[in-house]
Amino acid sequence: MQRVTITLDDELLEAIDERVRSHNYQGRSEAMRDLLRTGLLDSRQQQPGTSRHCMATLSWVFDHGTRDLAQRLSHLFHVHHALIHTTLEVPLDHDHSLSVAVLKGESQRVHALTERVISERGVRHGRAFMVPIDPDIEEHLHGDQIEPHTHWRVRDS
Known part of the structure; x- marks a missing residue:
């Protein structure tokens, strides 16, 4: 150091x-x-030409009363289904919910999706947290099976 x-x-x-x-x-x-x-x-x-991978969480608060917001987000998530691992929605009050999505994929694509969600009309607050990862293909024993598979290693930079 x-x-x-x-x-x-x-x-x-x-x-x-x-x-x-x-x-x-x-x-x-x-x-x-x-x-x-x-x-x-x-x-x-966010740099152009960056093709690294990441894991990310995207959190946003949205207003249920916003016209067609649920349909727009649903369509957006179906278009980008390969990036999305899971989503969770927690009702906050009669009009608002907090949603969280766990994403994994090429960093620029993940970032673009998070920006699209956060900028949708009706999304009140939004934030993405991205962690850089690298694929590490290994072949080792799991139980009684040996097969190559990918582990995702967290990068420090």
Whole structure:
């Protein structure tokens, strides 16, 4: 590991110190590494020509009263069915629900789908969390069968 010196204004340093306290980090360095890693991963996921894979969760709150929203989202998910592993919907009140989708696939395609869902009329809040992964094809014993299959390894960058 290397030591790096940076200059920050007082407000930004206060925000970092608050994050250290609120997230129970051991210190500023650990918090900064997480923030930098997240920022770098987010920017890499969105770069043109990036064909890496990711796992992602997409969460959004939506208004049931929005005309044709359920049909639009259903159509969108059927068009992109290869990216979607599961979805979950939790009613919040008479008009709103929280939905969560677990996605896996090529990073740009996953990102494009998350942006489409979040930007739909009637979606009030939305956020995607993407984790980079790499395929690792192995052949080893599972029970009494040996066969090649894919394990997905989490990448740090």
